Amino acid sequence: MPSDRGSRDVIDVLTGDHRRVKEMFVRVIALPPGDRRRRYVVASVITELMRHAEAEEKYLYPAVRAHVPDGDRLAAEKIADHALTRQTINELDGLDPSDARFDEVFRRLIGATREHLADEETNLFPRLAGACDTDTLHDLGTKVERARRATPVWPSVEPADVPPLGGWYGPGPVDHRGPGLDGRPATGSGPRTW
Template identity: 50%
Template sequence: MGHGGNVVQELTTDHREVEQLFGRIEALPPGSPQRRELADEVTIELVRHSVAEEAYLYPAVRKHLDGGDALADKELEDHAQAEQIMKDLEGLAPDDSRFDTLMARLTSEIRSHLTDEERNLFPRLEAACSPDALMDLGDKVRRAKKTAPTRPHPSAPDTPPANKLLAPGTGLVDRMRDALSGRGKGS
């Protein structure tokens, strides 16, 4: 499954990629330096994915679904918890005992979140929106991921319009930091 298509197809592809990264991390022995590299990769992907969802998916959920405000608020709460875990994980050496604890917590929370989106939110959105609207959302999500931050910023705004205004600038700074440090270029 490649990137492209409607918003559900795009985000589901992201979910599979994150799941593969989690599997690779879990397959490595504790303390392996490659676990740090893969944790950075999964963080980059999750942050980009979350920023795109917050900018476009959740506003669509609020607009098109009955109970959409409560559903979007719950999703944003899930994102905030995951982002804080990623922030706590940032910079920890893979042989630090907190690394494995935080990685296991992140993996568990993200897997639960992805399952919930795929079983509940996505089918409801597909039923409520036209194919053209879903395709348009997919295009917007792909564009947002290209300029999104790559590092967790727990105190950054997570709702429009502030998140749409600040994310590209923050993303540029993050990508410059990543390029200088080599972060995300491992394995």
């Protein structure tokens, strides 16, 4: 099937996700410990990570298994990384930003995520690019973008509890439609379930 001329390939889409997550990490670290806005930004980070993981598990890793030599092992390793990330997210989700463990757990999430993203960019993506034609990569990019938009936001933060943060929408509810054109979470009244 020919690629849509306006679509991006899967590597561009996922690398863009990686860049957004890294920028969000910096935003959280820049806020003072105990700042209530940290919880909102962390919820945005979690949403981005979960959308990214869902899309990779639904489309990227099956493509890796189908096209890349030793793809079964590579995909299984990445899915195991996602399982550990989910455990850390669940631990972090129960912590208030003023809790002494918040920073420790968040830094653990940062470390594991950065390692995972770096391995995808230096190992997995080049191997996939070498194994697939351009149309396949663009088709995967379209599917991943669609899957990301369909994944709901992380529901742990009640907007009324979080003061606005410059550069982020708030304190209104965040909906399931995904980031706006500027990359910030969209506001609205969509579902808040995971």
